Amino acid sequence: MTSVTKGGLASWAPRVVPPIGVDLDLRQELACAFRILARGGFGENIAGHITVVADDGQSLWINPWGLWWEEVAASDVCRVGFDGAVVEGRWDVTPAAPIHTELHRARADARVVIHNHPYHSTVLAAVGLLPEIVHQTATMFDGQMVLVEEYTGEIDTPDLGAELAAQIGDATVAVLANHGVIVTGATIPEATYRAATIDRSCRLTVDALLLAQATGRVAQPIAAPLRPAMQRSLVERGPAVFWAGAVRALLRDDPRVLE
Numbered sequence: 001m002t003s004v005t006k007g008g009l010a011s012w013a014p015r016v017v018p019p020i021g022v023d024l025d026l027r028q029e030l031a032c033a034f035r036i037l038a039r040g041g042f043g044e045n046i047a048g049h050i051t052v053v054a055d056d057g058q059s060l061w062i063n064p065w066g067l068w069w070e071e072v073a074a075s076d077v078c079r080v081g082f083d084g085a086v087v088e089g090r091w092d093v094t095p096a097a098p099i100h101t102e103l104h105r106a107r108a109d110a111r112v113v114i115h116n117h118p119y120h121s122t123v124l125a126a127v128g129l130l131p132e133i134v135h136q137t138a139t140m141f142d143g144q145m146v147l148v149e150e151y152t153g154e155i156d157t158p159d160l161g162a163e164l165a166a167q168i169g170d171a172t173v174a175v176l177a178n179h180g181v182i183v184t185g186a187t188i189p190e191a192t193y194r195a196a197t198i199d200r201s202c203r204l205t206v207d208a209l210l211l212a213q214a215t216g217r218v219a220q221p222i223a224a225p226l227r228p229a230m231q232r233s234l235v236e237r238g239p240a241v242f243w244a245g246a247v248r249a250l251l252r253d254d255p256r257v258l259e
Contacts, residue, residue: 007229008236017240020247026052028258029188030061031074033114035257036246038069040196041118047180048116049093051100052188054079060100064091069116073257096154098161103184106165110184112191117180118199120206125175131198131205133222138201139230140194140238146171151178173198189243190235196242 005011024032030052037043037050045068051060059079063072078089082105084097100113124131130145131138148167155161168174172194174182181198185191208219222230250257 004226005229006232008232011229011233014237018244018248020244020251022251022258024247024258025074026055026188027061027074027077030063030077031072031257032247032250033188033192034063034069034072035250035254036192037114037116037195039250040199042116042195042199043069044117044119044122044180048114049096049100050112050114050191051097051104053104053111058082059087060097060104062093062097062100064089065094066091073259075259095156098158099155099164099182100161102158102161103165103168103182106162107170107184109170109186112185112188114183114185114191114195115180118202120203121175121181121199122179123206124202125177125179125181128177129205130175131201132208132219133227134208134219135201135204136222136230137197137234138204139222139227140197140234141173141201142224142227142231144172146174148174148176151176185239187239190239192246193239193242196246 030050033050048069049063051062054061059081061077061079063069064076064078067076076091078091078093079087080093080097081087082101084093084101086093099115103110103113128147128149130147131141133139133142146168148164155164168182172184176182183191183195183198185194212219
């Protein structure tokens with residue numbers, strides 16, 4: 001094999017990147033994340049929630065119960081305590097908040113937790129598979145995924161949430177059998193980029209396996225020694241650029257998301 005680049009910012013860093021054009025507070029960022037992921041198909045109508053630890057470290061911002069992700073605006077976002085009780089906002093929130101609260105408790109690095117049932121991730125979850133590393137963007141998830149193999153129903157108590165958090169461990173992506181996917185990140189841009197990418201990686205896996213079966217060929221995973229450098233490039237360079245472009249496109253179509 002030829003020599004391999006180190007990847008990431010150590011290999012190349014941009015001098016400047018195009019800005020969003022506006023400064024966003026945490027609730028506005030979260031509202032944008034819901035809209036961006038809804039546009040990308042990362043959802044199942046009324047299902048799903050995203051949480052981010054508030055600046056006080058003692059509460060979480062979360063979407064309200066009853067609004068689709070494509071409807072959420074900054075003023076709709078609610079703040080809950082780690083007991084799931086609403087402390088700010090005009091709406092109720094999901095009873096499944098323990099999926100988030102207990103993972104936040106267990107993982108200081110998981111300031112953002114995203115959960116929904118995107119179609120292709122859920123297809124793989126239905127047969128107990130993780131996506132294959134068959135495209136360079138999927139290297140983002142190499143060594144970062146876990147399959148939670150048993151469906152146990154709704155996670156609506158702290159004990160159930162803590163059990164799920166223990167099964168997820170330090171993974172940034174968890175595929176939940178017969179359910180959906182959980183994605184974590186240190187920031188909203190990072191977690192949103194990761195979530196936007198995982199379902200595409202699952203779709204590529206499904207299509208690659210079907211095409212391989214139809215043609216008698218074998219899906220070709222990327223060689224393990226090549227993955228770390230590409231992973232560094234994606235993780236270190238990707239979130240800011242993805243986020244800025246996605247928010248610019250969103251604001252061109254509906255600036256009311258910031259209201």
